Amino acid sequence: MRRLFFILHPSAFILLLVATCCSSCGLASVVGKGFEPNVKAMYSGLAGQSVGVLVWADRGIMIDWGTIQLDLANSVQSQLVASKTDETKGMTSPYPPASYVKFMRDHPGLESAPITEIAPKFGVSRVIYIEVQNFRTRSQRELELFRGEATMSLKIIEVDPSGGTRTAFTEDNIKAVFPDWAPPDGVPSIGDNKTYVGTKEAMATEIVNRLLAHESAPARGN
Template sequence: MSHSLIRSVVLVTLLTAMSCVLCGCFVPALAGAIGQNIERYKKIEVLAEYDGLDDKTVAVVIQCDPSTLYEYPSVYGTVSMNIARRLQDNVPGIKVLGFQQVMQWQYQTPSWSMLPYGEIAKELGVQRVVFVEIYEYRLHPEGNRYLWDGACAGSVGIIERDGWDPDSFAKNWDIAVKFPDVTGVGRESATESQIQMGVLAKFVDEVSWLFYRHIEDKYPDAI
């Protein structure tokens, strides 16, 4: 066998061996990366934290601080309407009082926020009240209107008209969301309506999900 032929055989053998070694390392690494990505975007089923709205008559009552209502008057109605609809569509056997009726009652009862909780449920004629108090809402970082930094925070309480203490919340939670999820987003990158829609959609999700089984991202911060 000539020397050139021997060199060719050796070279082919080495290349074949190297490719096998590389493939042997690469395939598990690739599989691991794929697995990590699958895990990263995995969805999970989450149970309701409170199922006491099932088969009940319910009103959604929203309270905003005056400064929020002055600067963003649409927030109140948007949150009220969308939470009411979400509950009606997803909670078994629920009957949600129309959000317009609730808003009309609030308008016609200027001192409604001073009433005992049980009296609010009684006046609205429902067994349960989902009481949402929005205490922070903004679209920009403080003092900088050239960046978008939306945030909405509030408390959620349940009034049980037939509970052992209707004048205290049977359950309560604090909810806080931000949109967008990254910092440094300039005004040229999005419109005010897009930021507002993103903030309120996340807030409505987090409030509504407390009351029915739903699907969430396993790692929401990774999306």
């Protein structure tokens, strides 16, 4: 069998190279379209502000998970501080979440007060207020299997220098699941502690995703 060899003129080689590159660019653009676009922050008023995080949890949740308020607040603050994005440029967190929890415990009469009344007492210009209405580490269908689920609401309270407040953002019925791939029946062998930590981190991520631009999560098949 004869072997055929093609000798390209330099100009022809250049044309071939350009055509190949353009073809690659076209392929890249098609592949690129498969990625979800970035999602903008729903609230973008944290930059240059002093920020505090306060979590309230239903009494029934606190009986089983007594540290959920502090744990979730710490996770939200940690994710925000670590983000280093335009939305958090110049943001400060002057007090640890434990100080807000202690303040509320030292002033039990404020528990029923609206957050807009409490926020000026914290000495910050933005208060991230989270209410946890539902939290569980076991599947609702199979109590021996593990699936973390939580439902929350979020409010951002802006405090002006005079102590006036404004509810700048609010969202209810925010859901978090851990593991995010777990079926409704749950999965075995994870354990309550690992499920608790994973669910708490998933909750923090859901909150922070409202405050920072982020990449859309890929759709999962059923």
